[in-house]
Amino acid sequence: MILGKVVGTVVTTISHPHYNNRRLLVVQPMVTEGETADGDFIAVDHAQAGIGDTVLVNREGNGARQVLNLPNGCIISVIVGIVDMVKMDAK
Numbered sequence: 001m002i003l004g005k006v007v008g009t010v011v012t013t014i015s016h017p018h019y020n021n022r023r024l025l026v027v028q029p030m031v032t033e034g035e036t037a038d039g040d041f042i043a044v045d046h047a048q049a050g051i052g053d054t055v056l057v058n059r060e061g062n063g064a065r066q067v068l069n070l071p072n073g074c075i076i077s078v079i080v081g082i083v084d085m086v087k088m089d090a091k
Helices: 061-068
Strands: 002-010 024-029 041-045 054-058 078-082
Touching: 054 061, 061 078
Parallel strands: 041 078
Antiparallel strands: 002 024, 002 054, 024 041, 054 078
16 A cells, blocks of 8 residues: 555546556655655545645555456556555654
């Protein structure tokens, strides 16, 4: 699971059947100061998230397929929640 910020949407004219009727969002990973972020990635929206939302993303294929009830799905990342607040204590 990772925290990320939704920074965009993906629009397709033709897509794999596992993505039919599902929104695809571009997520930018959030990291603490001093860490290097991986690049943005695409995740299936399962929480009705929108641009600007902080989200919790399951980036493990088997878990993502279980959330979406697609045992043989070609899905790696799924947004499972919208985060209201993140608070980090000083070290």
